Amino acid sequence: MRKNIVAGNWKMNKTFSEAEELTDQIFLSLEEKSLKCDVIICPPALYLEMTSDYAEESRLKVGAQNVSEHEKGAYTGEISAAMLASIDMEYCIVGHSERRKYFHETNDQLAQKVNRLLDYGIKPIFCVGEVLEEREKNIHFDIVKKQLEESLFHLNKDEFSNVVLAYEPVWAIGTGKTASPEQAQEMHAYIRKMIAEKYDANTADEVSILYGGSCNPGNAKTLFSQNDVDGGLIGGASLKADDFMAIAESFE
Numbered sequence: 001m002r003k004n005i006v007a008g009n010w011k012m013n014k015t016f017s018e019a020e021e022l023t024d025q026i027f028l029s030l031e032e033k034s035l036k037c038d039v040i041i042c043p044p045a046l047y048l049e050m051t052s053d054y055a056e057e058s059r060l061k062v063g064a065q066n067v068s069e070h071e072k073g074a075y076t077g078e079i080s081a082a083m084l085a086s087i088d089m090e091y092c093i094v095g096h097s098e099r100r101k102y103f104h105e106t107n108d109q110l111a112q113k114v115n116r117l118l119d120y121g122i123k124p125i126f127c128v129g130e131v132l133e134e135r136e137k138n139i140h141f142d143i144v145k146k147q148l149e150e151s152l153f154h155l156n157k158d159e160f161s162n163v164v165l166a167y168e169p170v171w172a173i174g175t176g177k178t179a180s181p182e183q184a185q186e187m188h189a190y191i192r193k194m195i196a197e198k199y200d201a202n203t204a205d206e207v208s209i210l211y212g213g214s215c216n217p218g219n220a221k222t223l224f225s226q227n228d229v230d231g232g233l234i235g236g237a238s239l240k241a242d243d244f245m246a247i248a249e250s251f252e
């Protein structure tokens, strides 16, 4: 059965002590609650080891926000999949729209990042999604199809089974404008259909597809109750333990 997941993308937020405090709050909350989902936090790279130490003692899981497409060498400032694996990283976000926009990451480059992660047994949380203009032109399905085809569909079935997907309409990220539950369900069902066509019905049924874009404690329940929505990738609301854990408690 596919997993329900709530993953927090902290982006470039929090000093070390703030990150420690937030991790501690989430850790303690996880001790008390019995949840119907896995909880992943994706802090800045500098804090991965500290958060991994917490994860060792708990159900909490940790993911990185980025990885280099290169194996190793003269790439100043980059972090490799081997480095992430050496601190037991379980997940890594790939293809976030901010990386596509500000760092000009291409579908081809993202495919290489996915390969590097899978080489080291790290599960990619792969983000897809259209910008507002693309939705207004009614080409959002084509955009997501191309992102899947060019960055993921070179994988064989076994490799693909390690991928978590996140549908993040770019117009909903950090804007307070959430996709309606119907819009999210429609795209998630489309993604699952594409996966069934490429691989098979079982592979499509097993993959977790998260929704991301202004998800908060007020709208998470309705979004997560959609058939093909298996949880959320949470930005802003993951920076406060109470909000983040309230979202994690939103599964029926």
Ligand code: PEP
Pocket: 009, 168, 172, 173, 174, 175, 176, 212, 213, 214, 215, 233, 234, 235, 236, 237
């Ligand atoms: C994100 O950046 O992945 C995200 C979903 O952000 P927010 O929840 O703030 O819209």
